[in-house]
Amino acid sequence: MTTTAPERSDTLTRAADTLIRDPRRLRRGLGWLLVVVLVIVVAGAGLVLTMPSSAQHETYDPELPGPEGTQALAEILRQEGVTVDVVRSRSDAEKLLDDRTTLVMSDPYTLSDSAAQAFVDRAHDVVLLTVSARMLRILALGSYSSASSPARAAADCDVPTFARVGSIAPGQLLRPDPGVTACFGDRSGAAVLLSDDGARPRAIVDGSGLFTNARLSENGNAALGLALLGAQPHVVWYVPSYADSDRADVDPQKSLADLTPGWVTPAILLLMITALIAAVWRGRRFGPLVAETLPVTVRASETMLGRARLTAKAADAAHAAEALRAGTITRLAKHLGLAARADGGSVADAAADRIRVDRAACRTLLTGPLPATDAALVPFARSLTDLETAVEDAVRIERSTRD
Missing domain, CATH: 1.20.5 (Single alpha-helices involved in coiled-coils or other helix-helix interfaces)
Known part of the structure; x- marks a missing residue:
C-alpha cells in the first residue's frame, strides 16, 4: 500500500495537534x-x-527510652514487685533512703568527694552503674585492672543471687581490694565487685555494655541487673544533675547562646x-490582571504544522500513532460520558457496546501494538477516525431519539 503525501501530512498534523498542551504558568507567589x-x-x-x-544526654537514665537509657531495666524491676523511685535531687533521694532501700546511680560527677561520701554513707545498699577511680576509692572496692576483658564470663563467686545469671560479656575489669568479692572474673580482673561492710552492701559494675536499653536483652544482662538492683523491695534511682552540684568548679549546664x-x-x-x-x-505586588498586546501573534495552526513537519522529518510513525490514539481516547471518553483519564481498555469496551461491534477489535485498536512504519500509520489513523465517527453518530442518534 502506497501512502500519499497529503495523507501523511494530514495524519502527522492531527498527531501534532493532539500533542499540543497548554503550558502551565508558574505561580507568581x-x-x-x-x-x-x-x-x-x-x-x-x-x-x-x-x-x-542537647549535645550531651544523660546515660543510665531510667526514664530515657533511647539506646543509652535504662528504662527497660527499671520496668523489669517494677514487674518483679520492686518499687522504683527516680529522683534528680540529692536531698529528695536522702529522704527516701532507709534500711530496705537500694541506692542506684551512675558516677555522681556533680558532687564533691565529701558530698558523695556522705551521700553513700546514708544508704543501706549502693549499686554504682559506672566505674570511676574516685568512686572506687570512696566505696573502698578496688581499682582499675589492666587485664583484658574476656568474650564471656560466668559468675565464679559465692553469691547466691548470681547462680542463675549465666554468662555476660564484661566491660571494664576491676581489681578488688582485700575482703571484696570479685564476680564474673577473678582476682586479677572482674566485672562486678561487691563488699559487705557491716551489713551495708556496696557493688560497682560497668553497665555501659550490660544495662542500657540497647544491650539489656543480651546474654544474662537482665538477670544480673535484677540480681544487683532487686535485693531490696525499694530502689531509689538517683540521676545526677548540674543543678544538684555542691562543687564550686562546676557551672550549671549552659546553652549555646551562653x-x-x-x-x-x-x-x-x-x-x-x-x-x-x-x-x-x-517583593512582587499582586494586583488586577492587565491585558497587554503581544508583540508577536503565533497561530496555533502554525505551531501544529511545525510539530507535524518535525515528526515527519524524524519518520517516527510510532510516536505519531501514539498521539493519534491518545487524542481519540480522550475524545471518545468525552462522547461516552467517561472520566477524562479513563484508560484505553475502558473506553474501548464502552465504544464497542455503544456501536455494537466486537470488543476485542476495539481493544486492539486502542490498546494494541502501534504501527512502526508510515505505510501502517495511515490505515491505523483511518480506523481511529472511523471508530470516532461511528461513536459520534451513535451518540447523536441517541440524543435526537431521546429528545
Whole structure:
C-alpha cells in the first residue's frame, strides 16, 4: 500500500495537534515563598542559639527510652514487685533512703568527694552503674585492672543471687581490694565487685555494655541487673544533675547562646529585620490582571504544522500513532460520558457496546501494538477516525431519539 503525501501530512498534523498542551504558568507567589523560607531558616538559627544544648544526654537514665537509657531495666524491676523511685535531687533521694532501700546511680560527677561520701554513707545498699577511680576509692572496692576483658564470663563467686545469671560479656575489669568479692572474673580482673561492710552492701559494675536499653536483652544482662538492683523491695534511682552540684568548679549546664559572643543574637535579629524589609521592598505586588498586546501573534495552526513537519522529518510513525490514539481516547471518553483519564481498555469496551461491534477489535485498536512504519500509520489513523465517527453518530442518534 502506497501512502500519499497529503495523507501523511494530514495524519502527522492531527498527531501534532493532539500533542499540543497548554503550558502551565508558574505561580507568581514563588518569590514570596522563597522569602518566607529564608526568614524561617534565619529564625530557626536564632532559636538554635537560644535553646539549651542537647549535645550531651544523660546515660543510665531510667526514664530515657533511647539506646543509652535504662528504662527497660527499671520496668523489669517494677514487674518483679520492686518499687522504683527516680529522683534528680540529692536531698529528695536522702529522704527516701532507709534500711530496705537500694541506692542506684551512675558516677555522681556533680558532687564533691565529701558530698558523695556522705551521700553513700546514708544508704543501706549502693549499686554504682559506672566505674570511676574516685568512686572506687570512696566505696573502698578496688581499682582499675589492666587485664583484658574476656568474650564471656560466668559468675565464679559465692553469691547466691548470681547462680542463675549465666554468662555476660564484661566491660571494664576491676581489681578488688582485700575482703571484696570479685564476680564474673577473678582476682586479677572482674566485672562486678561487691563488699559487705557491716551489713551495708556496696557493688560497682560497668553497665555501659550490660544495662542500657540497647544491650539489656543480651546474654544474662537482665538477670544480673535484677540480681544487683532487686535485693531490696525499694530502689531509689538517683540521676545526677548540674543543678544538684555542691562543687564550686562546676557551672550549671549552659546553652549555646551562653557560649557565643554577645553580639551574635542582635546580629541575627538585625538580619531577620533586614530580610523582612527587603521582602516588603522588593517583593512582587499582586494586583488586577492587565491585558497587554503581544508583540508577536503565533497561530496555533502554525505551531501544529511545525510539530507535524518535525515528526515527519524524524519518520517516527510510532510516536505519531501514539498521539493519534491518545487524542481519540480522550475524545471518545468525552462522547461516552467517561472520566477524562479513563484508560484505553475502558473506553474501548464502552465504544464497542455503544456501536455494537466486537470488543476485542476495539481493544486492539486502542490498546494494541502501534504501527512502526508510515505505510501502517495511515490505515491505523483511518480506523481511529472511523471508530470516532461511528461513536459520534451513535451518540447523536441517541440524543435526537431521546429528545
